[in-house]
Amino acid sequence: NYKLTDNARDFEIKVFDSNDQQVRLLEQSDLKASGFWEVIWDGYNDQQQMCPEGDYVLKISGNDTYDEPNGGVDPYDTPSEEFPISIRPAAVYISMNTIWNTAHVIYRDLIIDAGVTLTLNPGASLSCRQGSRILVNGRLNVQGIEEDKVFIGNDGPFEIQEPSWEGIVINSFNPNNSSINHCRIRGAESGLSIMQLGTQSTVSLDHTTISECSFGLYLFNSKGTTVSNSGINNCGTGVYMDGNSNLTLNEVTVLQSEQDGIYVHQSDLYLNDCAIILSRGAGLNVINSFDVR
Secondary structure, eight states: OEEESSOEEEEEEEEEOTTSOEEEEEEEEEEEOSEEEOOOOOSBOTTSOBOOSEEEEEEEEEEESOOOGGGOOOTTOOOOEEEEEEEOOSEEEEOSOEEEOSEEEESSEEEEOTTOEEEEOTTOEEEEOTTOEEEESSEEEEEOBTTBOEEEEOOOSSOOSSOOEEEEEEEOSSOOOEEEEEEEEESEEEEEEEESOOTTOOEEEEEEEEESOSEEEEEESOOOEEEEEEEEESOSEEEEEESSOEEEEEEEEEEOOSSOSEEEESSEEEEESOEEESOSSOSEEEESOSEEO
16 A cells, blocks of 8 residues: 555556566556555566566656746656565475475475475575474475584574574374484474374484574474484473473483473473583473373
């Protein structure tokens, strides 16, 4: 929506791409009346082709209807106004087995369908924008290496004050068997959430770091998760377990949690050579749990 406070002549609304090339003429009028107006761009260019994902600028230009006597320059001619706009997908669905080796930007939801595997190899990274989420209904297979870890999350250069994206959510009763190796997960509400994972499934993390999240690792009603040789650093709560979950931690360090390092409620936790360091709350907070050792 926009407002014209006065009538305008030679009125135009155009869309330009990031190279300042016109892609669409939305409106053109010799005389445009004052008032409130609405403009809608459907994402197509002047050739009725869908414009690629990216950043664009909408420019509104026009002049007032006053004519300077004797052909003089009208001091009230109105320069154009510019408004940044973007084309972003509502969601990206992985509907067939897919391998990524390069950088990708996640603007909304990345959804891995049931029965499908997304593999992230060395060289791959997922830069996750505000409000985005990675929903795993199938299988996530991250295969970084020590010299080239796969990055998933907020890639900003500064310390993160507030989580900016939702995180990775593994949520499936179907056989899952996701594996995350040599990976860095950063800046999410929950770095990795494992929900409703049945006894037929396993999730493993190895040589992986989760940092600057409200919850580093969040489990609810989930079995068969193992984390090895990994770190959960500078999170609100490092590990949160509830709802009859089962978790094994092997050589895992939980460092500088703002609240509890590990919170366990009505769940089973097995620790082997782990360290919980500098938690502001309890290092290990166990409530009504079945087996913690």
